[in-house]
Amino acid sequence: MKFFDIFFATHFFVLILSIRAHTPGTVTIDSLTFNKIVRNFDVVLAKFDDKYPYGEHQDQFKKFAESVANTKNLLLVEIPVTDYGEKENQQLATEFKVTKTDFPVYKLFLKGKYKPINYTGDKTEDGLKHFLSQHTSKE
Template structure:
């Protein structure tokens, strides 16, 4: 259904005159270049995304509507950032300490947009299967592991175990146990375990598996994103994981 509004709740609509001011005053800006009145599944996914990240600290989601008629709104911005109509919607991530934006090339779904932001920022979006408190512990845990700080590793592992014990929801408890098992494996095998586990999950996603198993392994991949090494190094790998999920579904 055609949208009757040029503005999506949870976002800020900007133009050629205001975009630079916005970009300079926020640490993380996700910009969507699109038709002025978008519609369809991709727009529905964006609406869900915008609604669900509205309270995420330090993130601003902006819309840049582009028209090819009348005043030809924001054509200058489209040209400056090499945005083409055939690619709508086009997403670009602007970080305050980066001179150039990061182009988004993944599937245009709510979860994939969150996953993209998780790879390139320290923001927390609640990817399926993840738990905020354990995500923070996972990041600390990786730093300690990288520095061979065994005492801190053991302390954080114990904190994670205690948090999992307090979980009531069975799905959350299962996710919590995954965090703990990953931490235990890092103690035994070092941080190289993360790369091996990532490859294992990729391979499993390539196999013919049930939707339930596919969901389980995707949750595992999301949890692995909580460990800092993966956030810094697996952009291409996560794209491959998503492609594998699509192929498996087919």
């Protein structure tokens, strides 16, 4: 009976974490889908982060994602990076010089340009909105 309780509790915890892993208004991508996404969308804001992010930065990102969800030609993507097991998306993190100590890291990809624009501002809803506006406004 004790084994069943532990088994059930473990699977329930994993289920809860997997539900939290996706932020509404975003698409989760990996190293296999990265180029396909970046090449085919006008504006892609990529968030490199832990597989199961939490805390104030994640709360701010959720607000941001919700507020820009209907923005034409913009796709928000999350790239979960792990440094254990399969080392999920570690190759992308290395390629774009993303380190775990800097999480979350935001990079803006504009169609036709492979080199992203690095976000260095406050990791807040308003900061991200300003950054996006600054680099995507038509003049």
